[in-house]
Amino acid sequence: MTARTCTALGLCALSLGACGSGGGETATTRSAVETPQALPKLPPGWRPVVNQSEGFAFGLPPGWQVRETSSGTSLLRTLDRRIAVSISADRTDQALNQPLGDYATGVAKSLGGLSRINILGSRGLRDRYSAVEVRASGFGKGGIKEQAVLVGLRRDHLATFVVASLRRAGVPGVLYGAQVTRIVKTLRSRPIE
Numbered sequence: 001m002t003a004r005t006c007t008a009l010g011l012c013a014l015s016l017g018a019c020g021s022g023g024g025e026t027a028t029t030r031s032a033v034e035t036p037q038a039l040p041k042l043p044p045g046w047r048p049v050v051n052q053s054e055g056f057a058f059g060l061p062p063g064w065q066v067r068e069t070s071s072g073t074s075l076l077r078t079l080d081r082r083i084a085v086s087i088s089a090d091r092t093d094q095a096l097n098q099p100l101g102d103y104a105t106g107v108a109k110s111l112g113g114l115s116r117i118n119i120l121g122s123r124g125l126r127d128r129y130s131a132v133e134v135r136a137s138g139f140g141k142g143g144i145k146e147q148a149v150l151v152g153l154r155r156d157h158l159a160t161f162v163v164a165s166l167r168r169a170g171v172p173g174v175l176y177g178a179q180v181t182r183i184v185k186t187l188r189s190r191p192i193e
Contacts, residue, residue: 032156032157032158034055034158034189034191036188036189036190037155037188037189037190038188039057039058039186040186042059043059045061046059046060046061046062046186047059047060048060050190051072051074051089052192052193053068053072054072054073054088054089054192055089055091055159055190055191055192056087056089056159056189056190057187057188057190058183058186058188059183059186060183061182061183063078064076064077064078064079065079073086073087073088074086074087078176082168082171083165083166083167083171083175083180085163085165085180085183086162086163086164087162087163087187088161089159089160089161089189090159090160090162091158091192095159096158096159096160100132100152100153100154100160101122101124101132101134103152103160104132104134104150104151104152105119105122105134107134107150107152107162107164108134108148108150109136111138111148113141114138114139114140114148116138116139117136117137117138118137118138119135119136120135120136120137121134122134122135127185128185128188129153129155129161129187129189130153130154131152131153131184132152133149133150133151134149134150134151134152135147135148135149135150136148136149136150144168144169145168145169146166146169147166147167147168147169147171147173148164148165148166149173149180150164151163151164151184153187155189158189159189161187161189163180163183163184163187165180
């Protein structure tokens with residue numbers, strides 16, 4: 001197993017451990033009813049992906065692959081494997097009540113597969129949902145420096161989502177940055193099935 005694969009698996013573990021799970025064991029006391037939100041019009045060549053177990057949908061760019069992990073997290077990869085993106089949902093009271101910036105920063109600080117994590121900054125984003133971006137760096141297996149960008153999104157009092165992208169520091173952020181941003185913009189909440 002390569003160091004990159006280990007880091008990607010750590011990213012998946014993060015999504016389960018730090019962000020909770022969209023289904024089954026969520027401990028919530030909310031009474032709001034979640035309704036599905038339609039995906040926006042996708043760019044040419046993009047395809048819709050629905051994660052029924054976590055309760056969300058998003059657009060996938062051409063040349064990207066997606067699989068659902070055993071925890072329900074969606075793991076997206078480019079064919080050249082230069083970037084990994086995980087998308088997870090958390091509907092627990094803790095995720096819904098904690099300030100979104102604190103939640104996203106906490107997730108960044110606990111990135112699986114990375115050591116010596118340094119939070120580089122955070123900022124609010126304009127999005128359909130409340131959104132915060134947190135940038136971090138750390139070291140993967142073999143001492144390889146990695147860059148992470150996490151976007152925490154919250155739909156009302158229904159769900160908190162984390163879109164976490166991880167790339168080697170030597171891979172320019174502009175290489176896939178626009179596609180990752182567009183993936184975030186297409187993310188839509190839906191009830192867990």
